[in-house]
Amino acid sequence: MKHIRSYTSKLSHALPDVMKSFYALNKASSTEGVLDAKTKELIALAIAVATHCDDCIAFHTSSALKAGATQEEIVEMLGVAIFMGGGPALMYATHVMEAVEELL
Numbered sequence: 502m503k504h505i506r507s508y509t510s511k512l513s514h515a516l517p518d519v520m521k522s523f524y525a526l527n528k529a530s531s532t533e534g535v536l537d538a539k540t541k542e543l544i545a546l547a548i549a550v551a552t553h554c555d556d557c558i559a560f561h562t563s564s565a566l567k568a569g570a571t572q573e574e575i576v577e578m579l580g581v582a583i584f585m586g587g588g589p590a591l592m593y594a595t596h597v598m599e600a601v602e603e604l605l
Contacts, residue, residue, distance in 0.1 A: 502563065505556050539568040543578045550579065550593045551586035558593065562600040574603055 513520040517575035531541055549557035565575060579594040586593075 502556075502559050505559075537568075539565065539570050539574075543570055543574065544569045546575070546597065547578050547585075550590050550597060551581040551596040553589060553593050555593070555596055558596050559600055562597055563604055566601070567603055572605065575601055 509520070531538065533541075537546075537603060542561055546558065546561040546565050549561050563576070579597060583591045583594055
């Protein structure tokens with residue numbers, strides 16, 4: 502995550518308007534409303550698994566845990582992600598399990 506943050510920082514300098522807009526979108530979509538932060542992070546994590554984004558998995562696993570998601574909730578969410586994403590999602594679900602082990 503530290504490595505990716507260093508390069509998103511470089512992108513922020515190279516593309517300030519794009520990155521400012523992206524971070525504004527991130528903040529707007531993550532703000533609690535009818536759905537709480539934990540639920541939104543679990544959704545984001547499921548999408549990260551289904552779209553096979555390792556770096557997204559790292560960030561959203563961390564954020565889900567910080568938002569109060571339990572290991573059991575994350576594992577249950579992985580069942581839905583695997584159902585929706587098939588075999589490739591199963592392979593990326595293992596990356597979430599590894600991230601949870603590292604972050605807990």
